[in-house]
Structure formats: C-alpha cells, structure tokens
Amino acid sequence: MGDIRGRIFLVRNVGTKTEPEYGPELHLNAGGKPILVPCGDAGPHAADWDGDGDLDVLVGDIATMKPDLPEPTAEEKKAQDAARAEMETLQAKYQQLVDKVLGANRVKDPAEREKVQKELRELQNKMQALRAKVPPEYENHGWVWYFERRPAEG
Numbered sequence: 001m002g003d004i005r006g007r008i009f010l011v012r013n014v015g016t017k018t019e020p021e022y023g024p025e026l027h028l029n030a031g032g033k034p035i036l037v038p039c040g041d042a043g044p045h046a047a048d049w050d051g052d053g054d055l056d057v058l059v060g061d062i063a064t065m066k067p068d069l070p071e072p073t074a075e076e077k078k079a080q081d082a083a084r085a086e087m088e089t090l091q092a093k094y095q096q097l098v099d100k101v102l103g104a105n106r107v108k109d110p111a112e113r114e115k116v117q118k119e120l121r122e123l124q125n126k127m128q129a130l131r132a133k134v135p136p137e138y139e140n141h142g143w144v145w146y147f148e149r150r151p152a153e154g
Ligand SMILES: [Ca+2]
Pocket: 047, 048, 049, 050, 051, 052, 053, 054, 055, 056, 149
C-alpha cells in the first residue's frame, strides 16, 4: 500500500485466509533507501514486470503542474484574455441561475423552473466552449515508477 507522502509499504496477512489480520508495515527499500516517489500519493502495484519470476513494484504518483506551453502570440493572448473576461461575466450569471435552481429561494413553478434549467444548460455549454479557448493554468498527471526486484547481494 502507498501513502500520500509517496512511501510504499508491504503489509502481510498474519492471520488466516478466512480470518485475515494485518501484520506490521514494512517500508520497502530500493537501492538501500526507503522508496519515496517524489510527487506523493503513491499507488503501488506488484507484478512480475520483467518476467523473471520475482514480483517487481510499479508505483504511480500524481503531480499538479503548470503546463509547459509555448508563449501565445499577441493574437492568441488577446483571444484568451477576451475569453477569460467573458467567463468572469458568465460566472456571475451562472451563480444566479444555480441559486434559482438549488438555492433557498429556488423557483417553485414547474414551467418557470424548466425555463431556468434550460437557460442554465445553455450557459454551461457556452462556458465549456469558452474554457476550451483558454489554456489550463494547471494540469494533473503522474508518473509510473518501476522498481525491479533483484536477488539479494552477497
Ligand atoms: Ca520480476
């Protein structure tokens, strides 16, 4: 199992198959040091990746990073700034419509409610189209780390 810090542990069943019981956590090492994937949120998986008969460990992590994109041209920047400005305007309208659908003073009349919901869907579509015009400020991704099990030295 892995943890948010990026460490991985082996926890053996010290009970039985029908009455399992967790044993102590063993922090797994690689190269003589405890494994610590750099971005944290370690998700380990044991598999014989190289087919030599020993289980190896693959560990996924997660990172939130600013995407490495080329600088926009002046024309692209102008279009992106316009899309961001329009998004801000629409965001206020969006909040008003959400309040009309979900808020404490939400619209009760079914016909009026249907009208507001339709307006909200149209606004959501418009906002989605605008979002596609603006590069993301941050992206989530991750790496997969491979730890090959080797026979003990000596
Ligand atoms: Ca192997």
